[in-house]
Amino acid sequence: MEELGKINQLLINRFTANGAYLALHNGDELLLPKSYLKGDEKEGQEIEVFVYTDSEDRPVAVTNRPIALVDEFAVMEAKEITKFGAFMDWGLMKDLFVPMAEMAKPMEKGNHYLVRVCKDFQTNRLIGVSKYEDFIITDTQGFQAGQEVEAWIFDETDLGFKALIENNFEGLIFKNEVFQKIEVGEKIKAFVKKRREDGKLDLQIQPIGREKYEEGAEKILEVLKVQKFLPLHDKSSPDAIKELLGMSKKHFKQSIGQLYSAKKIKITDEGIELV
Known part of the structure; x- marks a missing residue:
């Protein structure tokens, strides 16, 4: 089924007590359960749905969107672990199943893992695969330093x-x-x-080169505008600097050096303050 795992624009063929039946590209029909209908839909209307399989592995449409479509990655929480695999929260009523054979490492309930949504061609259903390295592209020539x-x-x-x-x-x-x-x-x-x-x-995390120091200097200025004074200087401990500003001592020294050269701050034995 070409619609499986994707967001599709499908036409409403007819309504029943169970919901609306949508027209697939191959001529078959697919149920959109009644709970996903607003009540003002009409036959012939186009509606956006996600297609996957229900608890009995029957194709079904929903109007909710998962955090990842087929052939996409997402970081998902493991909701339940069984001897056959793990059930992952991907934003839909039915969890995404990661078979034991497709796990990069044993999973633990409550932890988060990178999972790729894949189509299992043997069962014609969607599964999760955490062996992410099988899909990673190693040709990174399109990336440049500083990007x-x-x-x-x-x-x-x-x-x-x-x-x-x-x-x-x-x-x-x-x-x-x-x-x-x-x-x-x-x-x-x-x-x-x-x-x-x-x-x-x-x-x-910090921009490359001189821009990094400008960003750090801007952060220090913003803090000083509020606090007026910071009990930090070039002899302060790295831990104290990290706790107050979230930056390394090297980054801090380069930033205050730039601010001092620009005559934006005054450096004393007790700390720094705005000029």
């Missing part, structure tokens, strides 16, 4: 945070370069640091 990207954080390791970029590429933000709270499942703005030989991308 801004949206990074979907999907895993935390000892090295750092893994991120999905443009539904096709993998990036890594090193943990020792993170000075703010990041959670799995969060989408953040990041910048390409470099392209690695294995085709993956090293990322960082």
